[in-house]
Amino acid sequence: MYHTAIFDLDGTLLDTLQDLADSVNYALALHQLPPRTVEEVRRFVGNGVGLLIRRSVPEGTAAELEARVLQDFRAHYLINMEHKTAPYPGVPELLDRLRAAGVRTAVVSNKFDGAVKGLCQAYFGDRVEVAIGESQGVARKPAPDTVFRALDELGVPSEGAVYIGDSDVDIQTAQNADLPCISVSWGFRDGAFLTEHGAAVIAATREQLAELLLS
Numbered sequence: 081m082y083h084t085a086i087f088d089l090d091g092t093l094l095d096t097l098q099d100l101a102d103s104v105n106y107a108l109a110l111h112q113l114p115p116r117t118v119e120e121v122r123r124f125v126g127n128g129v130g131l132l133i134r135r136s137v138p139e140g141t142a143a144e145l146e147a148r149v150l151q152d153f154r155a156h157y158l159i160n161m162e163h164k165t166a167p168y169p170g171v172p173e174l175l176d177r178l179r180a181a182g183v184r185t186a187v188v189s190n191k192f193d194g195a196v197k198g199l200c201q202a203y204f205g206d207r208v209e210v211a212i213g214e215s216q217g218v219a220r221k222p223a224p225d226t227v228f229r230a231l232d233e234l235g236v237p238s239e240g241a242v243y244i245g246d247s248d249v250d251i252q253t254a255q256n257a258d259l260p261c262i263s264v265s266w267g268f269r270d271g272a273f274l275t276e277h278g279a280a281v282i283a284a285t286r287e288q289l290a291e292l293l294l295s
Contacts, residue, residue: 081294084236085178086227086259087208088245089189089196090125091267093171094203096191097122098164103157104136107149113137122268126247128190128220129153154192161195167203168266170286175207181294186210186230190220190249210234222252227259244289248277262292 090096101121108115116124116136124135133150141149178185187208189196196213210233212226219225231238243254246267251274254261263279265271271282283289 081181082183082240082242084184084186084231084234084241085293086186086188086230086241086243088243088247088250089187089199089211090191091246091269092244092250092264093187094165094167094199095267096161096165096199097125097268099157099161100125100132102164103153103160104132106156106160107133107153108136110152111145111149113141113149125268126190126249128214129157129192158195158198161199162202165199165203168286172204172207174286174290175204177290178293179207183293184209184234184236186234187212188221188226188230188253189213222249222256224253224257227253227257242293244293246274248274251278262289264289 087093097118101116101118104121105115124132130150133153134146137146137149175185185208187196187200191213193213193215197211200208200211210230212230214220227243231241238259241259242262243250243257243259244262244264246264247269251261251263261280263274263282265274265282265284271284274282281292283292
C-alpha cells in the first residue's frame with residue numbers, strides 16, 4: 081500500500097471541462113475571436129492556462145492580444161469555476177477511504193494556484209491536505225517541481241508515494257519525479273491515448289483505482 085497519493089486535478093478528481101470551455105469562449109468573445117467547442121478545449125487542456133489560451137486563439141494571433149485574452153480568461157474563470165464543475169462520481173468516497181487507511185493526499189495541477197486551492201477547498205475540504213497549482217518561479221508539469229513541493233509540504237519521502245493523473249503530461253511528470261504512475265481513463269484522455277503515451281497502469285473506474293492504491 082502507498083503512504084501518499086498525489087493527484088492531478090482536472091480530468092482526474094474534478095470534471096472541469098464545461099466551466100473551462102465557458103471561460104475560454106467568454107474571453108474569446110470579448111475580443112471578437114471565434115469560439116471553441118468543448119471537444120477542442122478538451123484537447124487543449126493539460127499544460128497550463130497559458131497554453132490553453134494559445135491553442136484557443138486563432139493561429140497568428142498577436143502576442144499582445146493573446147495576453148489580453150489570457151487575462152480575461154483568468155478573471156472570468158476565477159469567479160465562474162464552480163458553475164458546472166463537479167467531482168467525478170465516487171471521488172469523495174475514494175478520498176475518504178484513503179484517509180481512513182492513513183494514506184496522505186495532495187493535488188498538483190497546471191491550473192493557476194488560486195483556482196487549484198479554491199476548487200480543492202470547495203469540493204474536497206480537508207480530504208486534500210495540500211493543493212498546489214501553477215505559480216511564478218515554479219516550473220509546471222511535466223517538471224517534477226510541484227510534486228516535490230507537495231511531498232515537502234506533507235513531510236513525507238518520495239519512496240512509497242504514487243502519482244495519479246489522466247494525461248500524457250501526468251505520465252511524464254511521474255517519470256520526472258521518479259514515482260510510479262497510475263493513469264485514469266475517465267478524464268480528458270482515453271485509455272488508448274494513455275497507452276500510446278506510455279501508461280503502464282490504467283484505472284477505468286474509481287473502484288479500480290481504490291484497489292490499486294490500497295492493495
